[in-house]
Every structure is written in structure tokens, then in C-alpha cells.
Amino acid sequence: MHVIVRDEDDVIVAVAPCYLKGHSRGEYVFDHAWADAYERAGGDYYPKLLVAVPFTPVSGPRLLVRDGPFAEKATQALIVGLRQLREATEASSIHVNFALPEESAVLGSAGFLPRIDCQYHWINHDFASFDDFLATLSSRKRKTIRRERRDAIGSATPGDGITIEQLTGDAITTAHWDAFYAFYQDTASRKWGRAYLTREFYDAIDRTMRDRVLLVMARRAGRYIAGAINFIGSDTLFGRHWGAIEEHPFLHFEVCYYRAIDFAIARGLKRVEAGAQGEHKLARGYVPTMTRSAHDIADPDFRRAVAAYLAQERPAVEQEIALLADETPFRHEPD
Structure with a gap:
């Protein structure tokens, strides 16, 4: 259910690849615990909207916006369109997975909840x-x-x-x-x-x-x-x-x-991306790398619960990445 923004001349100026899903398989940003909690509280977590490349845990542009003087306006229109689609489909939430850092910042300014995770990449x-x-x-x-x-x-x-x-x-x-x-x-x-x-x-x-x-x-x-x-x-x-x-x-x-x-x-x-999980990758020369996602929750009570969870998760992930970075097999030159 892709979202498309057009200008007054009917020219496409922005696109978000979006899918209406009844499960969370194949995403690699794990929200199964959120779904379980919301449904035990009496809510319907599914359907939800996913802005991502299917089955592909690779960071890249998710808000595709044409360059030009109206790029910022087109981006905001894209976000508005996603929220309108969420309402029209009665989806519980919007999930923008493996977004670029600058996109995560824009979405955060628009009220999305930012989330980080860790992958392992080899750098050439x-x-x-x-x-x-x-x-x-x-x-x-x-x-x-x-x-x-x-x-x-x-x-x-x-x-x-x-x-x-x-x-x-x-x-x-x-x-x-x-x-x-x-x-x-x-x-x-x-x-x-x-x-x-x-x-x-x-x-x-x-x-x-x-x-x-x-x-x-x-x-x-x-x-x-x-x-x-x-x-x-x-x-x-x-x-x-x-x-x-x-x-x-x-x-x-x-x-x-x-x-x-x-x-x-x-x-x-320039690099090999080996995906998430598996600290054994460190010893093989793959280094911890931060990934980002952004989440928009419709139910205000559920949103507060997820926001509280993410407020605790983020520093834990940041600390884990820092600790893992010290465990890489590369030679460390003396100060």
C-alpha cells in the first residue's frame, strides 16, 4: 500500500514503500513482545503498516523524496499520508525499518518513536x-x-x-x-x-x-x-x-x-553486511554497527508504554555496541 505524493502538476515528488501486514515475520526489527502485550491488554496489534524493503534488513532510504525547493514539504506530506493510511486501514501502528539516520531524525521530529539496534558489518x-x-x-x-x-x-x-x-x-x-x-x-x-x-x-x-x-x-x-x-x-x-x-x-x-x-x-x-545477531561474528572481523527504525503508535496508552520501553532499551543497546567494539580482533596500537 505504497504512499505517493504528487505536486499540483501531478508529478510524483515523494514515495514511501508501505505494506499492510498481519504478522511480523521477515522484518528483523523485532516487535513480537509489543504485539503480545497489546493483544493481552485487549487491543489488535495487527494489521500494522510496514515501511521497508520486504525480507531485507538493510539500511537505506525509506522516504523517497525528489530533490528541490519543496523537498521538506513533500517529506512532511509523506508522513501525513502514512498516518492517513493508518487511520483508513485501522492499523495499530506504522513501522519504518532500517531508515537512514537523517530520516530517523525527521520522523522523530514528527512524533515517531526512534529505536536502535546492532548489526555486524565487515569493512574493506x-x-x-x-x-x-x-x-x-x-x-x-x-x-x-x-x-x-x-x-x-x-x-x-x-x-x-x-x-x-x-x-x-x-x-x-x-x-x-x-x-x-x-x-x-x-x-x-x-x-x-x-x-x-x-x-x-x-x-x-x-x-x-x-x-x-x-x-x-x-x-x-x-x-x-x-x-x-x-x-x-x-x-x-x-x-x-x-x-x-x-x-x-x-x-x-x-x-x-x-x-x-x-x-x-x-x-x-567496500563492506559485507552480515545482518543482526551473532556475537561470534566479532572474532571474524565483523564490527558492530548501529541500525535505526521509527515507530508511530496510534493508541496513546500503548504509545506511552512503548516509549517507556524504548527509553530503557536505547542506552542498553548503545552500551552493548560500545562494549562489543572493544572486543574486535584488530590490533590496537599503543597510545
């Missing part, structure tokens, strides 16, 4: 090779990563080791998608309880953006046993789902993190 400081990256780490961490990479493909039965394939574009076949979907379903059943993406979703990805896909697939004994899907941006590699039907030590790290770094260095990409 113009490295020429993986060893070039390793040289920035402490000696102990370098040895650990080298051992993990070696053991990841040598952990199977001798003579029956693991090989890793990196596939893009026409190299990706239906058989690869079939295997990867099995991995995705296995991870969903163990971690999320429900696989919300369908097999047809991956067919659509294959038809429309296969040249922007990097599949990292692990094979053993003639069959694929694990894989990770990444999306190739203009200067960033976006790591998304991972799954496996066999367990092997460190294979997750190799397929998801180290191969992504290899690819980013080879392509000259």
Missing part, C-alpha cells in the same frame, strides 16, 4: 587479499581464522573432503536452488519455527536478479550439504540466509563469513 580498507586483511588482526586471531578455514574443508572423512563453490549469474541452476531451499527449510525449522519464504520466491530471484546473487555452496561426497545466499550491491555484499543438512566444524564461518570477505575483496566492494 582497500585490502588486496584475505592475507592483507588478516595482517590487521592480532596474531592469535590470525592463527585462529587460518585454522578455522583449514578445518572447515578438512573436517570430513579423509579422502572425502568438502569443496566450496561460489556461483553467480548463469552458473546458478535449478539444482542449486533446490539444494539451497532444503538448507533454508532446515534452518527455519530449527531456529524460526516457520519458513516464510517459498520455493517460488527463489525462482523469482533467479528470473529477476541472478546476476546480483552470490551462492556459496559446500559439497561433500557428490552432493551439496550447506550453502549461503548473498546479494551483490553497488559497493556492498549483503549476506542473508544460511543452511546445512550436515554438521561440520567451522563450515558455517567459512561459507557465510570468510567466503563473503574473499568475494568482497576480489570485487572491490
Whole structure:
């Protein structure tokens, strides 16, 4: 239910990608506790309005406004339009996920409740090779990563080791998608309880953006046993789902993190975004990075409750990011 603002000449001057949802799956800004609390108090949390890119926890512009002298006015009209849509659909709330910092500030000034969270990103400081990256780490961490990479493909039965394939574009076949979907379903059943993406979703990805896909697939004994899907941006590699039907030590790290770094260095990409959660990413050279969202709650009592929660959550997240930043494996030069 996208919101569009036009000027007096019927020219589009602003757009917000917006969806009416009856659940909170696939968002990565977790509000399930809010929904549970509101519904236990007798309210209907769903439907709600989501301003985001579906299934994609990547920060970027959410209020798309044409440059010009009326940009500020168009932005405010967009916010008014979102609130009018919330009333018309009887939605409980508006959620603008993974917004840019400047958008979060504008929305905060308009009465939205700001929220922050933490993701883990790897930054490419113009490295020429993986060893070039390793040289920035402490000696102990370098040895650990080298051992993990070696053991990841040598952990199977001798003579029956693991090989890793990196596939893009026409190299990706239906058989690869079939295997990867099995991995995705296995991870969903163990971690999320429900696989919300369908097999047809991956067919659509294959038809429309296969040249922007990097599949990292692990094979053993003639069959694929694990894989990770990444999306190739203009200067960033976006790591998304991972799954496996066999367990092997460190294979997750190799397929998801180290191969992504290899690819980013080879392509000259500036960063790898590995998404939220997982402090184990720190030891692999991924650093904590703040993300932002903004939330507009219709019910004034519920709004006060959420605002009170966020007032406690924000300093806790800020402290966590600061503490995690001190745990990165990079060498610290003396003062």
C-alpha cells in the first residue's frame, strides 16, 4: 500500500514503500513482545503498516523524496499520508525499518518513536587479499581464522573432503536452488519455527536478479550439504540466509563469513553486511554497527508504554555496541 505524493502538476515528488501486514515475520526489527502485550491488554496489534524493503534488513532510504525547493514539504506530506493510511486501514501502528539516520531524525521530529539496534558489518580498507586483511588482526586471531578455514574443508572423512563453490549469474541452476531451499527449510525449522519464504520466491530471484546473487555452496561426497545466499550491491555484499543438512566444524564461518570477505575483496566492494545477531561474528572481523527504525503508535496508552520501553532499551543497546567494539580482533596500537 505504497504512499505517493504528487505536486499540483501531478508529478510524483515523494514515495514511501508501505505494506499492510498481519504478522511480523521477515522484518528483523523485532516487535513480537509489543504485539503480545497489546493483544493481552485487549487491543489488535495487527494489521500494522510496514515501511521497508520486504525480507531485507538493510539500511537505506525509506522516504523517497525528489530533490528541490519543496523537498521538506513533500517529506512532511509523506508522513501525513502514512498516518492517513493508518487511520483508513485501522492499523495499530506504522513501522519504518532500517531508515537512514537523517530520516530517523525527521520522523522523530514528527512524533515517531526512534529505536536502535546492532548489526555486524565487515569493512574493506582497500585490502588486496584475505592475507592483507588478516595482517590487521592480532596474531592469535590470525592463527585462529587460518585454522578455522583449514578445518572447515578438512573436517570430513579423509579422502572425502568438502569443496566450496561460489556461483553467480548463469552458473546458478535449478539444482542449486533446490539444494539451497532444503538448507533454508532446515534452518527455519530449527531456529524460526516457520519458513516464510517459498520455493517460488527463489525462482523469482533467479528470473529477476541472478546476476546480483552470490551462492556459496559446500559439497561433500557428490552432493551439496550447506550453502549461503548473498546479494551483490553497488559497493556492498549483503549476506542473508544460511543452511546445512550436515554438521561440520567451522563450515558455517567459512561459507557465510570468510567466503563473503574473499568475494568482497576480489570485487572491490567496500563492506559485507552480515545482518543482526551473532556475537561470534566479532572474532571474524565483523564490527558492530548501529541500525535505526521509527515507530508511530496510534493508541496513546500503548504509545506511552512503548516509549517507556524504548527509553530503557536505547542506552542498553548503545552500551552493548560500545562494549562489543572493544572486543574486535584488530590490533590496537599503543597510545
